[in-house]
Amino acid sequence: MHPPSARSTPTKRRPSGTPSHALLLDLDGVLLDTRPVMESAWLEVQKTHGLDMPFASYERHLGREFSDIMHRLGVGDAELVHETYEAASRAASHLAQQFAGIAEVLHAFVAAEWRLGVVTSKPLDRAAPLLAQLGCPFATVRTPSSLGRAKPAPDPILLALIDLGVDPSGATYVGDMAVDQEAAARAGVAYVHAGWGYGQPNSPVPGIVESPQELLQLLHPADSSEPFVEGSLV
Numbered sequence: 712m713h714p715p716s717a718r719s720t721p722t723k724r725r726p727s728g729t730p731s732h733a734l735l736l737d738l739d740g741v742l743l744d745t746r747p748v749m750e751s752a753w754l755e756v757q758k759t760h761g762l763d764m765p766f767a768s769y770e771r772h773l774g775r776e777f778s779d780i781m782h783r784l785g786v787g788d789a790e791l792v793h794e795t796y797e798a799a800s801r802a803a804s805h806l807a808q809q810f811a812g813i814a815e816v817l818h819a820f821v822a823a824e825w826r827l828g829v830v831t832s833k834p835l836d837r838a839a840p841l842l843a844q845l846g847c848p849f850a851t852v853r854t855p856s857s858l859g860r861a862k863p864a865p866d867p868i869l870l871a872l873i874d875l876g877v878d879p880s881g882a883t884y885v886g887d888m889a890v891d892q893e894a895a896a897r898a899g900v901a902y903v904h905a906g907w908g909y910g911q912p913n914s915p916v917p918g919i920v921e922s923p924q925e926l927l928q929l930l931h932p933a934d935s936s937e938p939f940v941e942g943s944l945v
Contacts, residue, residue, distance in 0.1 A: 733877035734820050734930070735868060735900070738831035738907030739773060741889035742809075742813055743841055745804040751920050755799035760792055772806055774888035774911055776832050778859040800837055800859035803887040807841055809944045817847040820930075826875040830867045830884065830894075850875055863890045872900075883930060903929065 717803040752755060753766045764784060772780040777796065781789035815887045820827060828851040831838055835854045851874035859866030865910045872882055886907020895902035904912045906921040 732825045733875045733882040734825050735828045737886040743807045745807045746802045751803040752796045752799035759795045774890035776855045804884040812923040814845050816927045837874045863893035868898040894902045
């Protein structure tokens with residue numbers, strides 16, 4: 712595990728009842744392994760629209776809004792392509808799997824009175840059923856359907872913190888792509904890179920964790936030293 716920056720360590724807790732810490736997380740590649748879903752959807756795009764462009768080209772830009780990715784790939788008729796991709800994604804949504812240990816770790820943060828939120832470039836109608844798999848009480852979910860600009864702009868992170876009532880100094884964003892790192896930096900929020908995800912961080916290299924359990928150890932909420940037990944921790 713790479714050593715965290717000083718800003719990755721939360722400050723002392725405020726009095727009970729006042730939210731002091733927020734953990735914001737990306738969805739794809741952090742909470743759930745959705746690569747099989749995306750690959751299936753992109754294959755349908757290739758077939759339907761005659762695109763000779765491998766999934767790897769699309770994957771390099773994960774974390775950005777779909778229209779932004781299409782622009783960067785030079786794909787025309789982005790709206791029609793998006794319709795195909797959306798329908799195929801919903802049809803293949805059963806292929807998504809949560810990463811091992813992520814749900815237990817999220818519940819440990821909740822038990823330690825952290826506020827949880829999701830900041831993703833996946834549209835809300837597709838994000839909501841996937842997040843329901845985790846059974847975790849996210850207090851806010853910010854998507855491109857929300858107000859403001861999409862990542863790498865800081866807007867969705869800052870709007871999520873407004874929802875939670877937490878200052879940027881008390882927040883950490885966990886992502887797996889360079890665009891996530893840029894958005895966190897522009898929002899003034901500490902960033903932790905999920906090494907189990909799909910991409911690599913930029914320089915300066917942030918704190919990197921290779922498993923959800925390492926994330927828990929890095930941010931050490933009050934009860935993170937306690938062993939997991941069967942059943943809910945909240």
